[in-house]
Amino acid sequence: MHELSIAMSIVEMAQEEAQARDLRVTAVHMKLGPLSGVVKEALLSSYGIACDGTPLEGSRLLIEDVPLEVFCPTCNASRTAVSMQWLACPECGSATPSVIHGKELEVTALEVV
Amino acid sequence: MSSMQPRLLEVRKNVLKQNDIMARVLRERFRAQGTFVVSLVSSPGTGKTTLLENILCLLRGQFRVAALVGDLATENDAARLARSQAPVKQITTGTLCHLEAAMVQNALEGWDTGPLDFLFIENVGNLVCPSSYDLGENLRFVLLSVTEGEDKPLKYPTIFNSADVAVITKLDLAAATEFNIPIALANIQAVRPGMKVFQVSAKSGAGMAEFIHFLSEQRSALRSAVAI
Ligand SMILES: [Zn+2]
Numbered sequence: 001m002h003e004l005s006i007a008m009s010i011v012e013m014a015q016e017e018a019q020a021r022d023l024r025v026t027a028v029h030m031k032l033g034p035l036s037g038v039v040k041e042a043l044l045s046s047y048g049i050a051c052d053g054t055p056l057e058g059s060r061l062l063i064e065d066v067p068l069e070v071f072c073p074t075c076n077a078s079r080t081a082v083s084m085q086w087l088a089c090p091e092c093g094s095a096t097p098s099v100i101h102g103k104e105l106e107v108t109a110l111e112v113v
Numbered sequence: 114m115s116s117m118q119p120r121l122l123e124v125r126k127n128v129l130k131q132n133d134i135m136a137r138v139l140r141e142r143f144r145a146q147g148t149f150v151v152s153l154v155s156s157p158g159t160g161k162t163t164l165l166e167n168i169l170c171l172l173r174g175q176f177r178v179a180a181l182v183g184d185l186a187t188e189n190d191a192a193r194l195a196r197s198q199a200p201v202k203q204i205t206t207g208t209l210c211h212l213e214a215a216m217v218q219n220a221l222e223g224w225d226t227g228p229l230d231f232l233f234i235e236n237v238g239n240l241v242c243p244s245s246y247d248l249g250e251n252l253r254f255v256l257l258s259v260t261e262g263e264d265k266p267l268k269y270p271t272i273f274n275s276a277d278v279a280v281i282t283k284l285d286l287a288a289a290t291e292f293n294i295p296i297a298l299a300n301i302q303a304v305r306p307g308m309k310v311f312q313v314s315a316k317s318g319a320g321m322a323e324f325i326h327f328l329s330e331q332r333s334a335l336r337s338a339v340a341i
């Protein structure tokens with residue numbers, strides 16, 4: 001379980017951004033890929049704990065799931081992989097290790113007042 | 114009550130940016146020093162420490178080697194590895210389930226190993242948390258022992274995806290545990306197409322020569338790339 005330390009990094013990062021502009025954060029928007037190594041549910045439940053006693057207390061975490069996208073050399077196109085357990089093109093079945101999206105673990109925007 | 118509407122402020126920041134920056138610094142430092150860095154990840158009980166002890170002993174005749182070992186407070190793999198007579202340093206992670214680049218950086222501080230050809234970093238026994246953290250290594254090995262079951266790659270696709278090479282360990286026990294090697298290989302290829310896989314037994318020595326040869330080849334390849 002490393003979601004709590006990830007959540008704390010998110011809170012710290014958001015607070016730094018807001019503080020520099022003299023604003024307060026009410027929500028954090030982020031992108032999360034299935035290959036990020038972070039479990040969404042665990043991150044959501046850790047977020048509240050990480051916010052406790054910080055200026056972000058009471059703020060929300062809004063997570064956008066990023067689909068697992070791979071490059072298919074046969075189709076010469078990007079495709080949504082069959083699954084994490086089967087990195088292959090759903091159209092032609094070619095296996096491919098080229099992950100284009102799916103490792104995201106990034107804060108994209110803050111709701112501020 | 115204030116009815117101030119929140120507004121959206123775009124930021125776009127990788128949450129692990131600090132770790133990534135530190136890993137980049139480490140990688141550059143290792144490159145400049147000519148040190149090839151290999152990290153090992155696995156679940157507990159895969160024989161990671163035994164394998165590493167063997168690797169250190171086999172490489173030591175020809176290369177300058179050292180190892181950093183991430184241990185939970187309750188374990189002491191570093192003491193076992195010291196038997197290889199290579200410099201070994203323990204990083205006690207406390208309750209933390211993975212190593213981070215800053216912990217590697219701190220461990221290197223004041224550790225006088227002299228120049229190194231290889232540095233091995235043994236991560237904490239865990240197949241989930243280490244996957245997100247770049248340690249500045251050149252190659253990441255994920256270990257799978259024949260005592261674990263062929264479906265391990267399907268259960269932990271992220272760590273297999275973050276690794277460069279898979280190593281099937283305890284090969285001497287394959288028959289006794291009825292481990293199905295073709296199925297394990299197929300599962301590895303499903304989660305990480307094209308992944309290089311070694312099959313070794315630290316106990317019998319099977320596959321070790323090939324594995325050691327691969328390591329020295331990889332190091333030479335990086336060295337010549339740097340020279341150009
Ligand atoms: Zn295709």
